[in-house]
Amino acid sequence: MESSLILSITTFVYAFASVLYIGSWTFKKEFLAKAGMLVLASGFALNTAGIIMRWIESYQIGYGHAPFSNMYESLVFFSWTICILYIFVEIKYHERIIGVFATPLIFLAIAYASLSPGIENTISPLIPALKSNWLIAHVITCFLGYAGFAVAFGFSIMYLVKPQKTKTDTLLSRLPASNIMEELTYQMIVFGFLFLTIGIITGSVWANSAWGTYWSWDPKETWSLITWIIYAILLHLRVTWGWHGNKIAWISIIGFLAVLFTYFGVNLLPGLHSYA
Amino acid sequence: MNLNEGESADSVMISKQKTEQKLDFTIKCNTFDIKFYDTGAPEEYKSNISIIENEKEVLKRDIIVNDPLRYKGINFFQSNYGVSSADSLTLEIESKSSKMVYHHTLKAGQSFDLPENGGKFTLIRYLPQFDFKGHNLGESFIGKVKKPDGKEFMIVLPIRFPTFDRMRHGEFVFLAEHYEKKYYTGLQVTYDPGVLYVYAGFILMIAGCFITFFMSHQSIMVEITKEKNDELSVCICGKANRNNQSMKLKIEKMAGQLAKL
Numbered sequence: 001m002e003s004s005l006i007l008s009i010t011t012f013v014y015a016f017a018s019v020l021y022i023g024s025w026t027f028k029k030e031f032l033a034k035a036g037m038l039v040l041a042s043g044f045a046l047n048t049a050g051i052i053m054r055w056i057e058s059y060q061i062g063y064g065h066a067p068f069s070n071m072y073e074s075l076v077f078f079s080w081t082i083c084i085l086y087i088f089v090e091i092k093y094h095e096r097i098i099g100v101f102a103t104p105l106i107f108l109a110i111a112y113a114s115l116s117p118g119i120e121n122t123i124s125p126l127i128p129a130l131k132s133n134w135l136i137a138h139v140i141t142c143f144l145g146y147a148g149f150a151v152a153f154g155f156s157i158m159y160l161v162k163p164q165k166t167k168t169d170t171l172l173s174r175l176p177a178s179n180i181m182e183e184l185t186y187q188m189i190v191f192g193f194l195f196l197t198i199g200i201i202t203g204s205v206w207a208n209s210a211w212g213t214y215w216s217w218d219p220k221e222t223w224s225l226i227t228w229i230i231y232a233i234l235l236h237l238r239v240t241w242g243w244h245g246n247k248i249a250w251i252s253i254i255g256f257l258a259v260l261f262t263y264f265g266v267n268l269l270p271g272l273h274s275y276a
Numbered sequence: 277m278n279l280n281e282g283e284s285a286d287s288v289m290i291s292k293q294k295t296e297q298k299l300d301f302t303i304k305c306n307t308f309d310i311k312f313y314d315t316g317a318p319e320e321y322k323s324n325i326s327i328i329e330n331e332k333e334v335l336k337r338d339i340i341v342n343d344p345l346r347y348k349g350i351n352f353f354q355s356n357y358g359v360s361s362a363d364s365l366t367l368e369i370e371s372k373s374s375k376m377v378y379h380h381t382l383k384a385g386q387s388f389d390l391p392e393n394g395g396k397f398t399l400i401r402y403l404p405q406f407d408f409k410g411h412n413l414g415e416s417f418i419g420k421v422k423k424p425d426g427k428e429f430m431i432v433l434p435i436r437f438p439t440f441d442r443m444r445h446g447e448f449v450f451l452a453e454h455y456e457k458k459y460y461t462g463l464q465v466t467y468d469p470g471v472l473y474v475y476a477g478f479i480l481m482i483a484g485c486f487i488t489f490f491m492s493h494q495s496i497m498v499e500i501t502k503e504k505n506d507e508l509s510v511c512i513c514g515k516a517n518r519n520n521q522s523m524k525l526k527i528e529k530m531a532g533q534l535a536k537l
Contacts, residue, residue, distance in 0.1 A: 040365045068319045089313075116461070125313040128320055128341040183525050190489050197485055201478045212466040214474070239519045 003054035004121050006046055007076055011114045013043035014079070014107040021099040033096035037087075040103060042081045051076060065126040068139040072121045073268070075113035077139070078263075081147035082106045084189065085191070089151065089184065095176045096195045098184070101154035106164070129160055134206035142199035146259055148192025149231070153186040153256035162186075175227035182244060185252055193231045223262040229257040279305035280360045280460045290467045294355035299350065300308040302328040306336070308357055321354050323461040339463070349467060356462035362402040363456040365417055366431075369397075370449040379453070394448055395423040395433075402455075406434060413437060415505065417452055496527070510534060 017040040024032030054067040063104070067073045086102040089095075113119055143232075159182060162175045188261040203221075204214045215221060234251045277288045284304035287296045306324040320340055327335040327347055339345045345352040362382070369378040371392055378391050387398040399419045406416035406491045414436035422428045433452040434440050441450045493515040501509050512531055516523040 125315060125317055125319065130319060131320075131340075132342040174440060179528070181524050183522060186519075186522065194482075194485055194489070198482055201482065205475065205478065208468075208471065208474075209344070210353065211355065212344065212351055212464045212468075242520055244521045 002071075003050050003057055004178065006053060007050040007110065008114050009051055010043055010046040010079075011107070011110045012105065013039060013046060014083075014110060015042060017043055017099075018103040018107050021103050023094075025097055025100045025174065028174070030096070030141065030207045032101065033228060033251050035088065036099060036103070037096070038108075040083065040099070043089065044080070044105075047080050051080060054123065057081070061123055063123060063125040066136050066139075067123075068135060069126055070120065070124060072119050074108050074139070074143070075119070077143055078146060078150075078274045079106050079110035080111075081143045082150050085144070085147045085151055086189075086275065088221070090186075093184065095180065095184075097174065097176055098155065098158065098181075100175075101158050102151055105150050105154055107114050129210070132210060134202060134209070138199060140205055141202055145192045145194075145196030145199050147189045148190075148195060148225075149252075149256050149259045152188035152192060152252050154251040155181050155188065156256075159185065159249045160246060160253075178245075182248070185249065186238060189231055189234060189252060189255075193228075193235060196224070196228055196231070200228060219266040220258065220262060223258065223266050226254060227258040227262050230258050277465055278358075278460045278462050279303070279323075281305055281308055281458050284326075291450060300329075300348070301334075303352070303463075304328055305386040305461050308461040310357065311460075321357055321461075322352055323357075323463065325352065349469060351466045351468070353466070354462040355464040357403060358460055358462070359415065359457050360460040361458045362415075363416070363458055365402075365452060367397075367433075367450040368453045371452070372447050373447070390421070390448065393424060395421055397421050397450075400528070406432060408432065408434075412529060413440070417455070419444075419450070423446075488518065492516055496530075 020036030020039055024030065024036060027208065028079050054073070058065055058067065064232050068077060082102070083106045086099065086106065089102075090099060107245065113121070126230070158175050159178060162178060163170070164172055164178065189226055200221075208214045214258055234255060235247060237251070238248055277286060279285055282305070284302050284464055286302040287298045289295070290297055291336075294354065304326040306322075306326055309320075309322045309403040311319040311322075315433050321337045325337060325339050325345060326333050337345060339352055339354050341354045344354070356420065364382045364383050366379060369380065369390070374392060376391070380388055380397075382388060382399050384401050387396050388394075390397055397419055398421075399417060403416050403418060406413045406418070413432070415434065415435045417435075419431040420428055421431060428472070429446075431444075431450050433439060433450055435452055435455075438451050461537070494514065496512065496514045499511040499513075503509055505511050506528070512527060512534070514523045514527040
């Protein structure tokens with residue numbers, strides 16, 4: 001089980017990256033953030049290697065399936081998607097401080113996978129219902145969607161804690177300009193919404209080709225629809241009604257709570273998705 | 277629809293209306309198999325199906341979960357399974373008096389003479405559940421013994437509790453040793469000529485999202501005016517039919533870049 005070891009190391013690398021970003025923000029040292037980016041990128045490389053090795057190991061054991069089949073694997077992949085999205089945003093917008101709120105999320109997802117005793121990290125065989133190539137398309141698109149919402153959540157928190165009018169140099173006033181964070185929240189939500197839409201559609205096409213029904217009101221399906229509707233309302237309010245600022249930030253936070261419930265909460269309820 | 281192994285059907289029940297719908301062909305379940313992993317988790321549910329038209333087999337293949345059969349616009353999906361009956365049961369019979377152990381294999385409805393002049397044993401039927409004083413004993417075989425003096429009594433042989441018959445304290449103890457299971461396969465049958473339209477709708481939905489988010493109409497106006505003291509003043513404004521918030525940011529960014537020049 002070398003992949004589990006690599007993924008455990010990844011957890012600590014991500015933790016170190018978070019510390020560097022937070023340090024750079026608190027002590028006003030730009031080079032710490034640059035180092036944070038390098039550490040984060042190497043964590044990302046390890047994370048990728050871990051996922052690929054796990055995939056290979058599953059073939060060696062003889063089960064042979066993509067590593068998206070249980071809670072551990074999905075959390076590791078969740079970290080991966082948030083990480084790639086955040087790296088993209090940092091490169092595109094050159095705002096290093098935003099890592100302060102995004103990197104801890106990357107770390108938390110993988111730390112929960114590696115350290116929580118309730119989460120089994122062994123490679124288990126795939127149940128018949130999941131044996132389909134649609135699994136890969138469905139999981140990747142859904143998790144890109146979740147990652148978009150997670151990063152948007154980080155930005156919304158930053159937006160809300162930043163004081164609107166201060167002249168003194170405080171910790172919170174050093175966060176990026178409000179209008180940039182607002183725009184980024186919006187961009188991330190659009191990204192997440194598009195992928196969640198595609199994720200729900202691929203799931204529906206898969207269900208139809210495997211069971212002959214598009215939608216069966218399983219708890220995860222219902223909650224993904226609730227999440228989708230919350231973000232659809234947010235986008236309508238902003239794009240056509242011109243809502244902005246705190247109101248949008250709060251809806252984004254509520255939306256992310258719905259994402260978390262869709263992801264974790266519904267596992268407590270029985271249903272088609274109760275494996276992950 | 278549920279089909280026992282070896283049986284065939286030419287109609288399906290419509291689940292909501294409770295009406296029967298005739299098919300223009302016959303579907304037969306040849307075999308049903310479950311495979312398990314070493315961990316005990318199920319690996320595969322597989323029904324071997326034949327399609328029969330005009331008393332000729334036109335198609336024979338396996339249906340597994342995620343790989344349905346489509347024939348003449350009708351889809352058959354593997355959806356559940358169960359044990360319909362058990363075929364032949366091998367009994368172990370212990371005689372209390374002589375301590376001898378005998379074995380006998382028989383099918384439901386068959387009888388045989390018990391050794392040591394113990395009478396006649398008849399295997400009545402297999403039951404998927406058996407209720408004993410309010411407890412569900414699960415899969416069980418029911419048999420009866422007719423003694424030489426004409427007395428009859430019932431024998432219950434639950435598979436999960438092999439020593440159940442000892443509690444009867446009879447002259448013989450009957451144990452269900454081994455039996456052949458016969459499965460039925462549960463197939464979900466759909467007729468859905470609209471799939472293409474639904475999928476076209478899905479594609480339009482995704483395309484629609486792209487268009488609304490990334491292709492809204494935007495116009496930017498630049499006005500250059502000559503001030504009295506020969507200075508030029510540049511004014512830029514923008515308008516978008518959607519998402520004016522992002523437009524505002526874009527214009528501010530442009531103004532900032534212009535100011536630097």
